[in-house]
Amino acid sequence: MPILSSFIDPASEVYQKNRLAMEKALAEVNAQLEVARGGGGERYVERHRARGKFLARERIELLLDPDSPFLELAPLAAWGTEYTVGASLVAGIGVVNGVECLVSANDPTVRGGSTNPFTMRKSGRLADIALENRLPSISLVESGGADLPTQSEIFIPGGRGFRDLTQRSAAGLPTISLVFGNSTAGGAYVPGMSDHIVMIEGRSKVFLGGPPLVKMATGEESDDESLGGAEMHARVSGLADYLATDELDAIRLGRAIVARLNWHKPGPGPTMPGDEPLFDSDELLGVASADLRVPFDPRHVLARVVDGSSFDEFKPLYGPSLVTGWASIHGYPIGVLANHRGVLFSEESNKATQFIQLANQVDVPLLFLQNTTGYMVGKEYEQRGIIKDGAKMINAVSNSRVPHLTVNIGASYGAGNYGMCGRAYNPRFLFAWPNARSAVMGPTQLAGVLSIVARQSAEARGLPFDEAADEAMRATVEAQIEAESLPLFLTARLYDDGIIDPRDTRTVLGLCLSVIDSNPVHGTRGYGVFRM
Amino acid sequence: MISKLLVANRGEIARRIMRSAHAMGIACVAVASDADAGAPHVAEADEVVRLAGNTPAETYLRSDLLVAAALASGADAVHPGYGFLSEDPGFARACLAAGLIFVGPPPEVIEAMGSKLAAKATMAGAGVPVLPTVRIPHGTGEGEQADGGVVEGSLDEGEGGPIEHHLVEKDLIQAATELGWPVLVKASAGGGGRGMRVVERPDELAEAVASAAREAHSAFGDGTVFLEPYISRPRHVEVQILGDTHGTVVHLFERECSIQRRHQKIIEECPSPVVTPALRTEMCTTAVAAANAIGYVGAGTVEFLLLPDGTFAFLEVNTRLQVEHPVTELVTGLDLVRLQLLVAEGHPLPPEVLDPPRRGHAIEVRLYAEDPTRSWQPSAGHLQRFSVPGGPGVRVDSGVEDGSEVSPYYDPMLAKVVAYGETRHEAARTLARALDTAQIHGVTTNRDLLVRILRHPEFLSGDIDTGFLQRHDPAVLGAPKATPETEHLHALAAALAAQADRRRHATVLRGLPSGWRNVASQMQTASFTGRGDQIDVGYLFDRQNRCTSVTINAEPRSDIEVMTCDADAVELSVSGVVRHYLVHRGDATTWIDGPDGSTALTEVPRFALPGSTLAAGALVAPLPGTVVKVAVSVGDAVHAGDTLIAIEAMKMEHEVRAAVGGTVTEIHVAAGEQVQAGRLLVVLDPQDSDG
16 A cells, blocks of 8 residues: 655654644644643632532543543633533543443532533533534533523523433434432433433432422422432432442443443444554644645645555546545544645536545545645636535535544634535534634735725715724624634634644554444435535 | 372372372372362362361361272372371271271381370380470370370480380379470470470469360360470471381481471471481481381481480371472482372382482471461451462462462461572472572462571571571561551552453543643542551553652652563552563452562452441451451450450460450450351450549
8 A cells, every 4th residue: 555655854843833823823722722621729628529429521421431532522612602611511422331332521610510602502412423423422511501691692592402412312212311410400300311310418409499499480489309319219219320429339230231222333444454554643744734825735634644655636637736645543444535736627626526426435534634724716617616616515524424623723714614625514523623714705805805895885875984083994704704714713713623733643543443333334326506 | 009099188299299200100199188179189189078067177187988988989198298197097998908008107107106105105115315205194184184294315324225204193293394494395196296285483373274175175186284494595407208118218318497486387407407418317317216116117207305405305207298298309309208108008118218329408498378567367258369479499288279268277388488498498489489480479478587597697697596596586577568658559550450450451542641641730640558557559640541640648759760561560660670560450349469578469449338337346257267266255354455355266265355455346256166267256345434
C-alpha cells in the first residue's frame, strides 16, 4: 500500500510559527475546559462533597471500565453565555462492561443540575448521537428540573427529551437511569421514561410535585420520602427497579444492568490492521497554517492520523485542490475528502461527487477534513457551471448513506461548509481544531462586501460616501464575524461536538468509527437527480 | 532383579525415587490419596494405584493397601521413601511376606532401631557414646500418673556400664534433677521433633511428659517417652552409612543438620564446617561400628549430637533414606537411590562406594509452606506458581509444580533446594540467590528466613548449633524481604500490569491509549492490600500510550519512571535504577517478584458486593484443619485473648482466640468438623467500651 511521505521540519520558521499559534489557541480552549471541570465553582463543589457525594465526572469515572477511553462531548457548551460552561451536564461516550454507551451526568454543583436552554440543546444532540449510533444510554441523574427563570425557552421544546428516551427504547436501545439525588417535576420523567431505574436509599427523590407544590395544589401535608423516596419507589410505587445502598452501589448496579443487556454490535468491526501512523502526531500542532489564508497540505495531517500512514489517493491529478482517497483508522476503512487549496472548483466538485458515490457503493464511511473558503466565484466559473457542480457535490453529500465524520482543521466558509459536510449535513460527529473558523464568508470579505454594496448604493443615489464611517463599519463587522466564526463560539452553540487537540485526532476518529460500527454500514445505491 | 517398583510415598521423595529407578530401567508404580490424584509424582509414574481417602491413616500409612497395590500392579519391590511406613518393621515384614523386595534394612534392624530407648541400649553396648536416660514406663503418657522410670547409661558413667534406677511417681522429678535441668522429654518412637519437650522447671515436668506422650501416641501410636539431659547449643552431625547383603558397611561422610526449627532440620550440609579430619574419622568409624553391630543393610544414618566440648553422643539410627541425602550425593557424585536398589537386588556395593570421593560443599534447604513469623503455621492452598531457577550447581527436588494443591493433610515441605559449590561460602551464596529469585505464589513460605540464614554471618562462619533459631528470632529472620516501600512499588507494578491486561483484552476501542480522555479530570487508579495498609496507586498514560505520571498514596512520585509495562512484566526505574518485576495475576491476588522482594497483593474491588463483608467480631479459621475443641457456647462472655476454638492441622493445635472481649453470639462449627481456611467459626458481639 502506498505510504504517505510527510517530512516536516520542526525547526523551520513556518512550523514554529504555526505551532506557536496552535498552542495559543489550544491554551485558550484548555483554560475553558478547566473552567468546565470546575463545575459550579469551589463553594458548590465543596458543599456537594460535604454531603458525601461524588462529582459528576467522578461518577462517570467510576461507571466506566477501568483504563477504557472516554470521549467527552460538547464539554464547552454554553461557553460565553450567561450559563456555566458545560451547560450543567457532563456527557460523552465510554465503555461500560465492554459496551460503548452514551453516558451523561447532571452536574449538581451548577444550579442544582438544573436544565437551561443550552443543557437542552446538548441533551438533544446526545439523544441524536445515541439514536444514530445505536448506543445504550446511561443517565446519572441529579437535577432540579428546568431552570425556572428560563422556562419559556425550555418548557415547550424540552418535552422532546422524554419523547427521545422512549423512542430510543422503542428502537431497542436500552436506557438506564441511576438517580443520585433530586429528579423532580419534569425531571422525574427522565427516570420515568427509562427502561432501567436504580435509586439510592435515602438519596434519590423522584416526584412530580414536592411537599410545597402538593400543599399548594391539594392542601395535603406530605414529606419528600413518602412522595418520592427511593425506598417508597422500590417497595410501593415500583418506579425503582433496584435499590442501592449508596452511590457506589448504584454505579455497581448500573454496570450490572449493562452486563446483562446481551449487547452486540452488528457492525462489521475493524477489517484492517490498525497500525500506528509512521509520523509523530505531535507535529500536528505545527501543520495547520497560523494564517488561514495560507493553504496547507492535508496529507501531512493524514500521515499522522491514518493507519500506517497508508493512503490510496483517488484521482490525484484531477481537481488537485481537493484530496480524495482511501485509508483506515484503528482498522476501520474510511474514504477521505480533504481540502488542499481551499477553493472548490468544478473539477473538485465532480471528483468529490464521484468519490462519495464510490464510498456508498462499497459501504465505507467518509471523513471530511474541512479547510475550504467555498466554491469558486467569478464569471468564468459561473459560466462553466460551478452552481451545477457544487449542487452535485451537495446532492451527493446529502443523500450519501454511509456515516460521515467531519473535522474542521482550518476554514469552513460558505457553501464549502455544506459540500464538506457541515453540521446541517448531519455528520455522525463533527469536531473542530482550536485554530478553525467557520462562517458564511471570511470577516474581511464580508465587511468588504457590505462596504462595496454601501458605496454602490451611495453612488446610485448621488450621495457622498462617508469613508470614515465605512472604515468604522468595516472594523466593527470584521470583529463581530471573527468572533462568531471562532471555535469556542461555535462549540458553545452545539455547532460541533467539541474542540479537539489536533494530536488527539486519530484517537477521537478511531473512537467515533468504533461507535458508528454499532450499525452495519450500508451506502445508498440511488441518488437524487444529478444536474449535469 | 527389580523390574517394577512400587513407591510407597508421595511428594518430592516419590519423584526422586522414580527418577533413579527410571534411569535404571525400572518401571514405577505410584500410590495416591484422593488429594494427590493430580500430584506430579502421579503424573511421572508408569502406573498408579489410588488410595481412597486423604489422611495418612487412611492412605499412605495403610500397609495392607500398599502391599495389595504392589501385588495388583505386578511390582516386585517396594521403596518406602522416608516418613510414613519407612521405619515400620510391620510394613517391611508385610512386604517380605508377600514376596516383595523391601528396599531397606531387614525388619528386625528397623525394629531394633525404632525404639530410641532400645537403640540407645544397643549402641551403648557396642561402645557407642550415649547420653544418660530416665525411662518412664509405658502407660504414663495417658495421664499424669508418671509412676516411675529408669535411668540408663550416661556419658560420664558409660564406662561403668548402664545403671538403672526404678522410679516411682514422686521420684520422677528427682531423677530429672539428677540429669540436671533443663531436661528433654523425648518420644521413644519419635522423630522430627514430635513428642519432644524441653522442660525448664520441675513443676512443668508432669504436664510436659503427659502432653509429649499424647502427641507421640497420636503421631506414632506409641506413647512411650523418656528423659535426657538437655544439651545446650549442641550441633547435629550425622553419618550416612550404606551396607550390602554381603556384610560390607561403608560410610559416606557426615552431614551437619544443626539449623532446625522445632527440632526439625531445615538446613543441612555436607561436609560439616567443624568436623576435622580426625573427628570425621572417629565419627564415621563409630557409625560403621554401630551399623555393623546391628547387621545393617541398605542406606541409613547414624545421628549424633556434637557437643561444644568436641565429644559426641549417639542420638538414633534412621533406617531409611534421609530427606537430606542430596547433599551427600552432590559432594560424592553418588546416587543413593540407585545404590539402595542395587543393594536390595542383592548386589555387593560397587567399587566407587568403597572409597568414595568427596569434593566441594553442598547445602540443602527445606522449603516449607509455613509462616516463620506466625509460629511456623503451615500454609495450605493452591500453589499458583512454583518456579525455582535451576542453573549450574543448583538442584531442586520438588514435590509440587505450578497449580499444585498444598493440602493440609501432609508435611508442608514444597521442595528441597540444594546448591553445590567448591567452598561452603560459594554454595551458600548460590543457594541464597536461587531461593531469592524463586517464584512461589499462593502459599506463605519460609523462603526469606532461609535466605537470611544462608547470608547470616554466624551461619557463614560455621558457628551454628541447634539453638540458632532460639537465638535469632524467626519472626525477624523470616520477615518478608519486601519492605513497605517495596510493597508500594509492587502495587504500582501490579496496577500497571492489570491495566495492560485490561487493555489487551478490551473488546472495544482496544487500540486507543489507556485511560484516554479528551477532558481529563483524574488519574487512573487502583488500590491494593498487602501486609500493611491499603495502597492507592494513581497512574496516567499520555496520548502516545506511555505512562508519564504516577502517584502512590496520593503522593506524586517523580522519582519513578515507567519503562515498560505488560500484563505479566513491568519495568520501573526508581531514582535511576531500573528494576524488572514479574507480575502474576490470579483471580483475586497478584504476585509480584522483583529484586527487592516478593509480595502478594489483593486488589481492592471498586465495588463491594453487598453482604460480602464480615461482621465485626467474626473469627474465621486461620488455616484448614479439624476442629478439635470448641471452648465456648453461645452467650458466653469472653475476654480478649481467650481461646474459643482449637483447630488441629499438621498435627499441631492452633488456637483461635478472641481479639476483643464480648459475648459469643454465633458458633458455626462443632468439634470434629473439617474446616477450610477462612471458614467462619465464631461471631462475637464486641463489648461496648462502657460495658
